Amino acid sequence: MALTCSDICKFILAIIFPPLGVFAEKGCGKDLAINILLTLLLWIPGLIHAICVIVYY
Template structure:
């Protein structure tokens, strides 16, 4: 799986604000709600989940 320029931009968004990276990849789905919850619990879990979503889809 090759990374595209848009994936790199999504990773940058995911580091700055994890829900933005997930929203850019999946839109307004349950993945976004999960990521918002994880980001509220802590920034690191939100970033890990955002990276997972970006790499998975």
């Protein structure tokens, strides 16, 4: 699977604020809600979840 320019932008958004990367990839939905909760707990779990969402979708 090749990375596109939009994927790189989503990774940058995910590093800055993980829910932004998930929102850019999936929009509003359960993945965004899960990521917001994980980001509120700690930044690292939210970042890991955001990267997984971007890579798998």
